[in-house]
Amino acid sequence: MRKLSRDEWIGGAFTALTDGGIDALRVEPLAKRLGVTKGSFYHHFENRRDLHLAMLNEWERRGTAQIIDDVEEVAFTPLEQLRALATATFASDPVGDAIETSIRSWAATDETVQAAVARVDERRLGYVTSLLRAAGMSKGLAERRARLMYRVLIGEFIWRTAGGPASTRTELDEMSILLVTGLEAT
Amino acid sequence: MRKLSRDEWIGGAFTALTDGGIDALRVEPLAKRLGVTKGSFYHHFENRRDLHLAMLNEWERRGTAQIIDDVEEVAFTPLEQLRALATATFASDPVGDAIETSIRSWAATDETVQAAVARVDERRLGYVTSLLRAAGMSKGLAERRARLMYRVLIGEFIWRTAGGPASTRTELDEMSILLVTGLEAT
DNA sequence: AGTTCACCATACGGAAGCGTATGGAGGAAT
DNA sequence: ATTCCTCCATACGCTTCCGTATGGTGAACT
Numbered sequence: 001m002r003k004l005s006r007d008e009w010i011g012g013a014f015t016a017l018t019d020g021g022i023d024a025l026r027v028e029p030l031a032k033r034l035g036v037t038k039g040s041f042y043h044h045f046e047n048r049r050d051l052h053l054a055m056l057n058e059w060e061r062r063g064t065a066q067i068i069d070d071v072e073e074v075a076f077t078p079l080e081q082l083r084a085l086a087t088a089t090f091a092s093d094p095v096g097d098a099i100e101t102s103i104r105s106w107a108a109t110d111e112t113v114q115a116a117v118a119r120v121d122e123r124r125l126g127y128v129t130s131l132l133r134a135a136g137m138s139k140g141l142a143e144r145r146a147r148l149m150y151r152v153l154i155g156e157f158i159w160r161t162a163g164g165p166a167s168t169r170t171e172l173d174e175m176s177i178l179l180v181t182g183l184e185a186t
Numbered sequence: 187m188r189k190l191s192r193d194e195w196i197g198g199a200f201t202a203l204t205d206g207g208i209d210a211l212r213v214e215p216l217a218k219r220l221g222v223t224k225g226s227f228y229h230h231f232e233n234r235r236d237l238h239l240a241m242l243n244e245w246e247r248r249g250t251a252q253i254i255d256d257v258e259e260v261a262f263t264p265l266e267q268l269r270a271l272a273t274a275t276f277a278s279d280p281v282g283d284a285i286e287t288s289i290r291s292w293a294a295t296d297e298t299v300q301a302a303v304a305r306v307d308e309r310r311l312g313y314v315t316s317l318l319r320a321a322g323m324s325k326g327l328a329e330r331r332a333r334l335m336y337r338v339l340i341g342e343f344i345w346r347t348a349g350g351p352a353s354t355r356t357e358l359d360e361m362s363i364l365l366v367t368g369l370e371a372t
Numbered sequence: 373a374g375t376t377c378a379c380c381a382t383a384c385g386g387a388a389g390c391g392t393a394t395g396g397a398g399g400a401a402t
Numbered sequence: 403a404t405t406c407c408t409c410c411a412t413a414c415g416c417t418t419c420c421g422t423a424t425g426g427t428g429a430a431c432t
Binding site for chain 2: 380382
Binding site: 107121147 | 331334
């Protein structure tokens with residue numbers, strides 16, 4: 001008979017945790033919250049996963065569209081464009097933060113989600129990279145700087161969902177300056 | 187009779203998602219995975235939350251301890267210390283990444299968890315800040331740079347769990363350099 | 373050999389959730 | 403008015419899980 005210690009239980013729980021995933025978002029409580037019953041839900045969706053994928057699609061759609069247009073209209077120099085982009089993407093949005101956090105956590109255990117997240121990341125990164133390249137930065141450096149900024153962005157979202165501090169205007173400005181460091185003209 | 191559209195369902199699901207939380211980590215599957223039954227679990231733990239809090243404590247313990255000693259032994263200049271710290275904290279650790287992601291997601295819906303995360307963050311931030319201050323950086327700037335680095339760190343963890351790229355050595359070095367930008371001597 | 377204790381299996385009641393089946397209400401169209 | 407179709411309520415069977423109660427097993431100690 002196998003015997004386990006308390007710590008083995010904890011350790012096993014941690015590894016099991018890396019799988020797990022979603023598992024929130026039950027349909028019946030959701031129905032109650034919306035003031036209807038399951039009958040409504042199963043009219044609109046095949047099953048639970050259908051809803052989840054629909055949410056994923058919605059997130060991807062909103063995550064890849066716009067923003068880009070808004071930035072280029074009001075900014076001209078690379079630094080100004082970066083600042084405008086940072087201001088737009090770092091804007092406080094508790095709901096968006098939580099969604100971003102949940103989906104990225106979900107992606108850890110679902111390849112379909114992971115692919116969707118990868119598409120969104122690709123798109124966002126591509127924009128920042130092209131912005132830096134257009135300013136004269138080398139391809140490799142631009143890509144590294146874009147990834148750096150993107151990590152800051154993800155960190156911002158996740159940190160805020162757990163009660164962390166939002167980036168101040170000063171911090172965003174300083175970050176923008178650091179990101180373009182190495183370029184001759186600002 | 188209230189009627190909802192498919193999109194209202196999706197919208198309601200998103201807001202419900204912001205609550206949700208944990209909800210993975212069932213005890214019976216966990217027992218099966220470990221080759222035992224529930225009897226074992228309830229011998230070691232009061233209930234499910236007891237396990238969760240035990241995991242949280244374990245995470246906090248490992249998150250606040252060490253690392254610091256390892257860094258100061260091998261590095262002398264601020265830049266070298268930052269590089270050493272970055273190398274240590276950014277080290278690839280899929281399990282650690284997933285735990286970090288899950289706990290931060292969990293923190294969004296549980297004040298106890300949020301407090302624990304805040305303690306860990308406080309500690310980590312304090313170290314980076316003191317490192318920069320000791321190098322002659324002003325208090326405010328040091329704190330902003332520390333938060334910036336911390337966002338990159340969180341972003342690194344979360345991005346990797348979703349299949350994102352790990353920071354290369356070059357990227358870590360460049361980040362370290364940017365973080366100390368503004369200091370006279372490196 | 374008996375006792376004690378830590379560790380675990382088994383069985384149970386109850387709750388919650390999934391997905392299906394079926395019918396009803398109400399608007400729109402004809 | 404009848405028909406049709408959309409949206410939803412209700413009821414059901416099934417599964418999964420929680421937490422408890424109770425007993426069993428083996429090791430250690432005496």
